[in-house]
Amino acid sequence: AQSVTQLGSHVSVSEGALVLLRCNYSSSVPPYLFWYVQYPNQGLQLLLKYTRGATLVKGINGFEAEFKKSETSFHLTKPSAHMSDAAEYFCAVMGFYNQGGKLIFGQGTELSVKP
């Protein structure tokens, strides 16, 4: 069975500091991986996704993530945090043989950005 673990339910960084949000997955075959962001009282918005090919994936708002098969990880990074990055971030996995667009989500990481 597939699963996703996000390390740290809350992460706090200072404005301008590196953002690192951790995600590890469990899957029998390399899956498709996604990062979504949720701003307060809004739905989820796709940040980036890994669907084979290049293992370093660039997304919107300066975020990027690297797929590391050997570590079963897909950590999200941003070199310099901005106040507007404060939100909840979800890592999600979709199996290679998945039907129906079924995403398995991690529990989420709330990012706070201090001035």
Added chain:
Amino acid sequence: NAGVTQTPKFQVLKTGQSMTLQCAQDMNHEYMSWYRQDPGMGLRLIHYSVGAGITDQGEVPNGYNVSRSTTEDFPLRLLSAAPSQTSVYFCASSYSGVQETQYFGPGTRLLVL
């Protein structure tokens, strides 16, 4: 395009009442899904559909029914609401294909007393 729309935005129910959460998309997406979001648990799949007339259960289907009579609409029915169904509900849609991006609606916040 309006994208994925959900109604209502907020609803309060009493235990045992029934209601339907509406979801519609105007992107001609084949796949549609319902998730519930609870603190510390991320989003969990309730039901999904791969096309009109085809639905299947997700991770937490108990207490919920769905049907898909058209490509555009995918309503979620609570037959007899329970306090455990207090949650935020999100509808999502995508083109077919495992790597396709899912687009989420703004959510419906449900409180069951």
